[in-house]
Amino acid sequence: MFYQARLLAVPLLFAMVSSVACAGAQQSARSGTEAATQPPSGAPAPVVASSSSGGAALDGNAPGVPELKGTIQTAASGLRFLDEKVGQGAVRAGQQVTVHYTGWLTNGQKFDSSRDRGQPFTFPLGLGRVIRGWDEGVATMQLGGKRRLIIPAELGYGSQGAGALIPPNSVLIFDVELLSTS
Numbered sequence: 001m002f003y004q005a006r007l008l009a010v011p012l013l014f015a016m017v018s019s020v021a022c023a024g025a026q027q028s029a030r031s032g033t034e035a036a037t038q039p040p041s042g043a044p045a046p047v048v049a050s051s052s053s054g055g056a057a058l059d060g061n062a063p064g065v066p067e068l069k070g071t072i073q074t075a076a077s078g079l080r081f082l083d084e085k086v087g088q089g090a091v092r093a094g095q096q097v098t099v100h101y102t103g104w105l106t107n108g109q110k111f112d113s114s115r116d117r118g119q120p121f122t123f124p125l126g127l128g129r130v131i132r133g134w135d136e137g138v139a140t141m142q143l144g145g146k147r148r149l150i151i152p153a154e155l156g157y158g159s160q161g162a163g164a165l166i167p168p169n170s171v172l173i174f175d176v177e178l179l180s181t182s
Contacts, residue, residue, distance in 0.1 A: 064108025065173055068148050079136050080150035084175075087145030091181050093126030097138060098180045104173045111165040120179055131156050133172065141178045149174040 061067045072082045091097055098120045102113040114121045123129050126139060133151030141147055151172040153159070161168040 062104060062106045062108045062173060064110070065104045066175070072150070075136065077132075077136060077155060078152040079133050079155055081137055082148045083141075084146040084148065085144070087142035087178060089143035089181075091125055091139065091141060091143065091178070093139065095125050096122055096182045097125045097178060098122040098182075099138065100177045100179060102175050105166070106171050106173065109165075131172075134174070134176075137174075138176060138178065141176070143178055143181060146175065146177045149176060 068082055068084055070082050070084075072080050074080050099122075100115045100120050102110060102115055104110050123134075126135050128135065131151065133149055133155035136155065137147065137149040137151070149172075151174065153169040153171060156170065156172045157166050157168075159168050161170060166172070
């Protein structure tokens, strides 16, 4: 279960890697994912810039990804985000947060979706159990909010990638809905 949380609850990804990879490749994917997941630095990075245009890696509107319009904000870390719906009620580091999410590569390939499975994902916020881009991006959301995260590789799975579905150095696009906290 800890391993699945480290993989950003991508059980589908884990199952696919397990079914097509040999034991050695599984160990390599596991080690790479753990190495690429870095603990959060504490407080969310401040927003340093915003933009309403750019390429797919900048605006998150890749082919096959539902288009969103609005101003994209960029944090000092390089994380980019756009709120589709703001919500109400702040979250705190250490809280259990429950989200629905869908993740795509910038070529529009969907690699995972809790929504498609009908199973929301719960994780402790700010404790490094998910990729840094999630800890940082969800930390400034509000309950009921919907946000697009455009996560640079260094805040995602880095140069290791994650199994067969997320290549090394991939920018990741996630639509995240913050359902509840406890």
